[in-house]
Amino acid sequence: MNAERAVIDIGSNTVRLVIFGGPPRAPTILLNEKVTARLGKGVAENGRLSDKSMQAALAALARYATILRLRRVEHVDAVATAASRDAENGPEFLAAVRALGLDVRLLSGEEEAITSATGVTAAFPGACGIVADLGGGSLELVDIEGTNCTHGTSLPLGTLRLPQLRSEGSVRFTRRVHKMLEAADWTGSAGLPLYLVGGSHRALAHYAMHALDWPFDDPHGFSMSADEALNLCQVIDRGKLSTSIPMVSASRLAMLPDAAALLAALITDLQPERIVFSSWGLREGLLYRQLSPAQQALDPLLAGVTTFAEQLGCPRGFADTIAQWTSHASIPHEEGHDRLRLAATMLSLAANRMEPNLRAEESVEWALRKRWVGIDGEGRAMIAAAACTNAGHEAVFPQLERIASSRQLLAGRIWGLAIRLARRFSGGTTDALTQSALTVENGELVLSLRESVATLYTSAAEKDLKALAQVLGMKPVSRILVTESAAIT
Structure with a gap:
């Protein structure tokens, strides 16, 4: 089948x-x-x-x-x-x-709106805000909170209708949009993210990314503050458009001023905190609705990375073991970082299937440019930092500093050093990790080993342990457990 x-x-x-x-x-x-x-x-x-x-x-x-x-x-x-x-x-x-x-x-207007919003909630688990899907014939608006999609409405504000509506002048156009929103009870939602779906919105994202010389070229997950988005809309509305934007067709480029004018009106009325672009919408929403509850509950980032890594011969089980083994070697982190660390582990292991001279660059490309979902730019940068550190780069790639904070990149580097230690010490075997442990005790980073795997602790492993301990600000200690019954914790 x-x-x-x-x-x-x-x-x-x-x-x-x-x-x-x-x-x-x-x-x-x-x-x-x-x-x-x-x-x-x-x-x-x-x-x-x-x-x-x-x-x-x-x-x-x-x-x-x-x-x-x-x-x-x-x-x-x-x-x-x-x-x-x-x-x-x-x-x-x-x-x-x-x-x-x-x-x-x-599809009815409400069905279209709710299905598109379902695609957004599938791509951004736990998202709370408003979805605006701009098509050729209509604009769909939906409230989202977690997996709940409500207050779906469809307005006759599609890109093929906008030229005629805007011909009356910008003031009358803005007033008309406001009246439509008001009639549909779409006012007073200030402070929530606005998720933008549709080809013209993706073209806006590509335009913004090109103008900023952004390190990514996939618009999915690209985010701007509301003020930044308004400034962008004003620049486009004044007709200051580049003649050629990568990934944007001439027909989409011609629609940008209309799409920008509508977005400016939406920002003025809805007062969102920020703008987030989503490549997932109606089509992905249709697929998601066909899944079982158990499938819907899966983490989309880990589902995608797992399949990708396993195609390169890296089983999820070994990555889980490394992630557990290295779990103590980290700085205090935010909720959700454990899943990023696991994704970084899988991609780092997959990169080791590449030629040595390609590993760092290839794994950073995977982290930054593959269309993962359920991850933002900062998360991508953290995974990229882990991947290039695992590959032996002492410093992260400079472009990552534009995306994530120094603390986030430090966390990524620590993940990478820990993965490198686990991978090289164990020789790629699960048994070596189950017969050893990496723990933190009174300011010391302690590697405990049973005698059965003591010969794995070579000068290379000692060097990796020292490198990780130094970044953590700890003293490296190795300990051989002479009694085979001694607990490994």
Whole structure:
């Protein structure tokens, strides 16, 4: 049975097929195709889908249906959103889609909003704030708190409608947005993060990252303060756009001023604390809803990193053992750092499957640039610091200092030194770690070993222990337990 899962998203601007593989809780994209059919353009102009847009969409959908048949993908979720929902001839168009053998569902505005927000909560476990998903035909807004998605609404503020709305002038446009929000009871939510979803929002993130020369190129998880976002919107609204932005198409670039004007109006009304960009939205929300409660409860970061590391021959069990063995070798840390330390352990072990001259650079690239979810920029930087320290670099890469605090990077370096000690001392064996222990006792970093593994403690292991103790500000001590029954703690 083919484990691949597919989503067909018939949107107002694009018609897209995405085929997913990988772990269910952290799916990876195997195929991503889109056609810019602009179904919503005619709807915005005269309330109907144009013949040209329907022909483009149906041609794309016929191709998608053939691809799915040839790949034998059995799990397919096809949905249509605002343009098909609002168009006078929407039912006729959807009948033509079904004639292609695609069992398409028409989502209501609330369903679209809640499903998109579900994708955000799946990517940011425990998130609390507001989701704003900007599509071609509509803007969806949803309150999120943990796994709860409420107060979903859909407003006619899609990118294909914005040019006409903005033609009345910025003051009238801002006032119109305010009235729509007020009518939908979307005011007075100050101080919460605003999570932005949709292609135009991702283009805004790419623009900001390019302007800042940011070390990442994946917009997922990129964050700005509300004031920084307002300044960005003002720059874009004044027309000071670069002619070419990596990862942003010319058509998306042309939409940026409209998207920026809408975001500025949302920030003014909703008063968020900060802006967070999410690459997960409707399509990922559809996948997440199909998971069992046990699968939904999994940590998406650890699910993704585990699968990646195991593909390189690094079993999760050994990483768990190292993470437990090194757990005392750390500075006081915040809640959630243990999962980051485990992820750093897995990636560090995976990097050791690479050629020595590639390990540091490759593992830092993995930490910073792979599309992990359930992690922010600071967490990525901490994992990168651990990975390059594990690979033998005494100093972290300079770009990390732009992302995380010195204390966070110090924590990452300590993780890396501890992983390096465990990995090299044990020779990659679990038994060596279960017959030894790394503890902190009265300001000393103590490595206790049973006699059966005492020969593993060489000058190289002594050097690694000293390096870790020095960063922790402790005295390194090694202790051989001559009695095999002595407790290893």
